[in-house]
Amino acid sequence: MNRSFTYRASLLFLAALAALWTLFPFAWYFLVSLTTPGHIPRRFSFPDVLTLDSYASALFGSGAKGVSANYSILPNIFNSFVVAGLTVVGCTVLGFGAAYVFSRGRSTTLNVLFNALLVIRMTPAVSLAVPIYLMINTYGLADTHIGLSLVHIMLSLPLAIWLLKGFIDGIPVELEEAALIDGASVLQVLRYIILPLAAPGVAVAACFVFLASYVEFMFASILSRGSSDTLPIAIAGYNSDHQTFYNEMAAASFMSMIPLFIFFYFAGRYMVRGLTMGAVK
Amino acid sequence: MSHMASPAARTDRLGQYLLGALLALPFLYIAVFYAYPIYKVVSLSLRDFQIAYGIDDWIGLGNYTELLSSAETWRTLGRTLLYTAICVGVSFGLGLGMALLTVSLADAFSERFGRVFRHIAIAPMIFIPAAAGVMWAFAYTEHYGWVNHILIALGFQAYPWMVSDAAFFLVMVTDIWGWTPFIYLILLAALQSLPQEPIEAARVDGANAWQVFRHVTFPLLKPVIVIALTIKTLDTYRAFDYLWIMTNGGPGTSSTTLNLATYKTAFQNLDFGKASALAVITMIFPLTVMILFLAFRRRQAQ
Numbered sequence: 001m002n003r004s005f006t007y008r009a010s011l012l013f014l015a016a017l018a019a020l021w022t023l024f025p026f027a028w029y030f031l032v033s034l035t036t037p038g039h040i041p042r043r044f045s046f047p048d049v050l051t052l053d054s055y056a057s058a059l060f061g062s063g064a065k066g067v068s069a070n071y072s073i074l075p076n077i078f079n080s081f082v083v084a085g086l087t088v089v090g091c092t093v094l095g096f097g098a099a100y101v102f103s104r105g106r107s108t109t110l111n112v113l114f115n116a117l118l119v120i121r122m123t124p125a126v127s128l129a130v131p132i133y134l135m136i137n138t139y140g141l142a143d144t145h146i147g148l149s150l151v152h153i154m155l156s157l158p159l160a161i162w163l164l165k166g167f168i169d170g171i172p173v174e175l176e177e178a179a180l181i182d183g184a185s186v187l188q189v190l191r192y193i194i195l196p197l198a199a200p201g202v203a204v205a206a207c208f209v210f211l212a213s214y215v216e217f218m219f220a221s222i223l224s225r226g227s228s229d230t231l232p233i234a235i236a237g238y239n240s241d242h243q244t245f246y247n248e249m250a251a252a253s254f255m256s257m258i259p260l261f262i263f264f265y266f267a268g269r270y271m272v273r274g275l276t277m278g279a280v281k
Numbered sequence: 282m283s284h285m286a287s288p289a290a291r292t293d294r295l296g297q298y299l300l301g302a303l304l305a306l307p308f309l310y311i312a313v314f315y316a317y318p319i320y321k322v323v324s325l326s327l328r329d330f331q332i333a334y335g336i337d338d339w340i341g342l343g344n345y346t347e348l349l350s351s352a353e354t355w356r357t358l359g360r361t362l363l364y365t366a367i368c369v370g371v372s373f374g375l376g377l378g379m380a381l382l383t384v385s386l387a388d389a390f391s392e393r394f395g396r397v398f399r400h401i402a403i404a405p406m407i408f409i410p411a412a413a414g415v416m417w418a419f420a421y422t423e424h425y426g427w428v429n430h431i432l433i434a435l436g437f438q439a440y441p442w443m444v445s446d447a448a449f450f451l452v453m454v455t456d457i458w459g460w461t462p463f464i465y466l467i468l469l470a471a472l473q474s475l476p477q478e479p480i481e482a483a484r485v486d487g488a489n490a491w492q493v494f495r496h497v498t499f500p501l502l503k504p505v506i507v508i509a510l511t512i513k514t515l516d517t518y519r520a521f522d523y524l525w526i527m528t529n530g531g532p533g534t535s536s537t538t539l540n541l542a543t544y545k546t547a548f549q550n551l552d553f554g555k556a557s558a559l560a561v562i563t564m565i566f567p568l569t570v571m572i573l574f575l576a577f578r579r580r581q582a583q
Contacts, residue, residue, distance in 0.1 A: 008389050014382055015398055022404045025458070028427045029416045044430035094310055097303025105300075113308065119571050120315055122512075124519040126540045127560040130325060130547050131318035154314035157307055186296035215409040217522045222548060232411030236526050239415055246419060253412035260407045271403075272470045275463055276508055 033250035037067045040246060054247035055255065069238060069245035073252050075227075076234035079145065083220075083230060084213040086149035091160040091209045092202060094153065099164030100194055104173065117158035125155065125218055133222055143225040151223065152213040159212065160205050163274060167201025168194060207267040208274045214259060231256050325557035333551045344558035353534065354542075354562075360449070361518065361538040362566075368456045368517045373510060375457065376464030381494075384472050399469065403462040410459060414526030417455040418443060448528045449536035455523045460516070464509055471505040472498070504581065511574045515567050539563040 032040055033054055035047040057063030061072035102114055132151055133142075141147030175197075176189050184192070195202070220230045229237070235256060238249035264271075326345070329338045348354045379402050387395025405413065420426045421442035429439040442451055475498065483497045521540045524530065530537035530545060537545070543563055547556035 003389055011382065011385055011389055015386060015401075018379055018382065018398075019401045021458070022401055022462075025416060025420060026404065026408075029419065032419070032425075040425045041430070042424055044427065044434045094307040097300070098307045101300050101304040110304075113304075115575055116311075118575070119568070120311065122515045122519075122567050122571055123315075123319075124540060124560075124563050124567060126519070126521060126543045127322060127564045128315070128318045129544065130553050130557050130560060131321035132314070133547070134321075134553075135318070150314065154311065157310065161307060180296075186299045215411070217411050217525070218544070232409055232522075235409075235411050235415060239418070239526075246425060249415050249419070253408065253416060256409050256412055257407045260409065264407060272466050276467060276512060 029250050030254065032246060033254050036247055037245075054251040058248040058251040058255065063245075063248065069248040071234075071238075071245075071248070073231065073234050073255075076229050076231045079228050080214055080230040080232075082145045083149045083152060083228075084210045086145060087152040087156060087213040088206045088209050090149065090153035091156050092206060095157055095160040095164055095205075096195075096198075096202070097190065099161045100168055100190060102161065102165045103168040104176075117161055121158040129218065129222060132219070136223055142223055143228045145228055148220060148223050148228060148230070149213070151219045152216060155216065155219075156209040156212045159274065160209050163205040163208060163270075164198065164201060166273060167198050167204070170201075171197045204267045204270045204274075207263050208270075211260065211263055322557045322560050325554055326561050328554045328557075330554035330557070331552050340554070344555050345562075348555065348558055348562065354559075357534070357537055357539055357542045358562075360536070361540070364449075364453060364456075364520070364524075364538055365514060365517045367450075367453050368460070368520075369510065369514050371453075371457050372461045372464050372513065372517075375461045377468055379461070379465050380468040380472055383469055402465055405459050406462045408459070410522040411526055413455060413459045414523045417451070417458070417523075418527045421451055443528065444532050446532070446535055448532060452523050452527045452536060455527065456517065456520060459523070460513070463516075464513055467505060467509040468502065471502050475501050507574075507577065511570060515570060518567060 031047055031050075034050045034052070035041075036049060036051060036053050039047055039049045041047050053063075054068070057068045058071075058073050060074070061070050063069050063071075102110060136142050136147045136151070139147075141150065171194060175193050179189050179193055180186075214230075215232060216230075217232045217236070220233050221236075224230070224233060231252070235249060235252050238245045238252065267274075327339060327341055327343075329336055329340045329343065331337075383395050383398050383402065386398050408416065421428050423429060423439050423441050426442075428442065433439055442448065479497050479501070480493055483493045488496070519540065520538075521544070524536055524538060524541055525544070528536040530541040534542075539559065540563065543556050543559040546552050546559055550556075
């Protein structure tokens with residue numbers, strides 16, 4: 001293998017270029033989040049003031065009126081977590097049993113249904129927007145946590161089932177057979193054998209579902225009228241026709257990535273499986 | 282109900298019904314929140330349905346003939362396909378390049394170095410798309426954005442990027458920045474799990490790096506590449522967040538893709554009938570790709 005100095009130097013150069021590409025936008029934006037209105041650099045230089053004021057202002061709406069946003073994202077964080085939490089519960093409850101059946105069963109019907117999940121996952125969400133908007137409004141669920149999470153459950157259910165099936169596939173079938181021969185019912189098998197063994201998989205699937213809901217933008221914007229705005233809507237909302245609160249927008253952006261950090265720490269190694277709906281492990 | 286792998290389960294009738302119910306549960310949900318909306322969007326697309334004006338008439342294919350005879354619809358379709366092709370193509374090139382770079386770095390320096398570079402390469406993934414959208418839009422602002430700062434430092438004039446025709450392509454840059462890690466992670470995982478013997482054998486036979494890649498690595502990666510490209514293509518086609526947040530489809534309609542056109546027709550013009558027809562048109566491409574993909578997988582499985 002060629003390990004010459006030139007080879008290694010060019011590898012390092014390419015790595016530096018790649019790092020510049022992925023990290024530089026963050027670095028600049030991070031500096032903006034550490035400044036206050038009037039102190040954002042207007043040329044390529046380091047800001048003259050570094051402070052956490054914009055973070056406090058974004059969180060508590062404590063910014064100077066007219067200059068900073070007088071708006072707190074705490075309710076939006078709450079909305080995001082409630083909606084994502086409800087979505088996780090819904091997807092797990094609805095998906096777990098079906099994932100088990102998909103894992104253990106063999107039939108053409110199951111194959112068709114399983115492929116249907118892939119088609120659902122790939123349907124442009126905007127194609128469902130009008131009917132879902134009308135449905136949610138008809139039942140008075142617009143601008144509620146339940147309304148949005150009902151939609152998010154549908155969006156994430158295919159992914160949840162695919163992921164859960166992948167994890168249940170890894171549990172040896174002999175355990176269930178032994179239990180069934182000993183007279184356990186199907187529900188007992190699910191409750192006392194599959195669920196405990198698949199618990200890490202359930203946690204990973206829950207993480208994916210949580211994040212999918214947490215970052216979802218389109219339905220969150222259609223179905224909300226203000227009081228159920230999730231975090232992405234609030235972040236985009238700092239940018240209005242009248243005034244843009246760049247500092248708070250940057251601070252809120254950086255705070256919004258905390259759940260994703262935690263996710264990468266715990267479930268990062270399942271990322272590929274989740275991204276490809278289990279098609280690549 | 283299906284044949285269960287477990288013989289004991291097959292004898293338990295009650296258990297079979299229970300399993301059937303467990304399977305039916307999510308599909309009932311899907312029937313209400315997916316199948317019914319699909320039926321509804323098709324039937325609405327045949328109506329002149331404008332809530333604000335109290336109009337709701339059956340007009341057959343009227344929405345479709347109106348849309349298909351309008352040049353703007355075709356331009357929108359062209360933009361959508363251009364957006365998809367450029368984003369997928371560049372993300373794939375960059376992702377593959379960075380995956381190969383990671384493997385080479387681990388090989389030429391240390392495993393640890395490779396892992397550190399991996400973290401750097403996937404960094405864009407930890408930003409939610411809405412935040413990435415506003416971050417990049419900010420980078421192009423006339424007075425505060427670093428893009429113009431660099432231009433000025435190099436002696437050029439500041440340029441109002443986001444209100445120019447360049448905006449559409451700048452959104453693509455954001456999309457590529459944000460989604461290259463997706464392709465990268467999949468290809469890297471595949472590269473790292475490749476069997477080493479054929480690669481070593483080719484090297485021993487005197488093949489150079491390019492020949493090894495072209496004739497050994499690439500063919501081995503092909504199944505994974507097909508999956509990654511299919512998912513990425515459909516996800517890019519569905520893309521909404523970056524475009525909506527960065528440009529609202531503008532200036533004018535210069536960055537309006539089918540997704541945004543559907544959204545704007547529905548929720549800005551409140552023309553639900555026409556929006557439904559656009560929604561149906563939007564679904565044609567992904568449905569075709571999905572059918573081809575499933576056929577490909579079927580052939581592969583045989």
